Amino acid sequence: TGGSRRGPPPAKPSARGRPRREPPVVPPASPPVRKLAAQLGVDLTTVHGTGHGGAITRTDIETAARQGAEPHPRAIGSAPASPAPARQRISPYARRLATELGVDPTRLTGSGTDSSIRAWDVHAARQTPPPTQAPTTTERRPESMRQAIAALMSRSKREIPHYYLTSTIDIAAATEWLHDLNRHSAVADRIVPAALLLKASALAARDVPDLNGHWIGDHFTPADSVHLGVAVSLHGGGVLTPTIPDAAQLPLIELMHSLRELVTRARTSRLRSSDTTPATITVTNLGDLGVDSVQGVIYPPQVALVGFGAVMRRPWAVGDLIGIRPLVTATLSGDHRASDGATGARFLTSVNAFLQRPEEL
Incomplete structure (x- = not known):
């Protein structure tokens, strides 16, 4: 016939011709590394992998958490991304530190890579008061133990x-006797030598x-x-003064056991009722901290305190x-209402005498 022939319908555009949105490229990382990144709040897309084939390692994650991860380089030839609002960069440790110290990180200027906020920026902000506010002082309320001591x-x-x-007491005889006994x-x-000092006192x-x-x-x-x-x-912090009852009557080995157990109970808050027996005299020994002598403050209503320094x-x-001899300095703090210097001198002389005859302890 003379009618025109209708051609085939136009082909639909191929799916290949459509622009495809590429997902963000995430460098390979093992499950343990991914878990560590999640724990430390590190975005894997911002981390350079230094492992085999560009894989991210634990070291990469830890470095990113400490310093703030470097931005991942844009692929060559890819279209530039649309500008995004600037995001403040702060390491996880600095963010946690800012929360603990009450510092607003949005008001800080970072000194790290890409102006990221680091721990020292938070510390500096804590030490420097805001310029718009007058410096203020805060009073720290002492804890209950410190209040009681005060x-x-x-x-x-x-x-x-x-x-x-x-x-000053020469304890050569006491240390030699103790060494042979132990x-x-x-x-x-x-x-320990402290037990000898306690028993002599x-x-x-x-x-x-x-x-x-x-x-x-x-x-x-x-x-x-x-x-x-x-x-x-x-x-x-703080100090407790529990008691060894009837200390003068205890054999030295029993006093040593009592001392060891008493210190353990005091430091674990497990004192017994017998440990709180009112003391009649107190001994403080700071020799293990390296001090030469101790001039203590008497615990009222007691009237004396004995302090021992380090063995030198x-x-x-x-x-x-x-x-060259091992020497220890003994100091008596006395209450002048109850005694005088002559009485205190007799006490220190007696301590010295017992330490020269350790077998009698």
């Missing part, structure tokens, strides 16, 4: 007229009763037994000869 020591210095006496003892039964307090007791009201009441207070420093090897004359 009240007791303030009362002591306000009410008790302290006097102090110091004596060499033949089981590990659990070995004695307890025996001296028994022999000089004017320093063993309590000042109550307007008079001194001597005690029938020596209940030895032991100052124990706590790991979290120093030149010392024995007769007409000079040698």
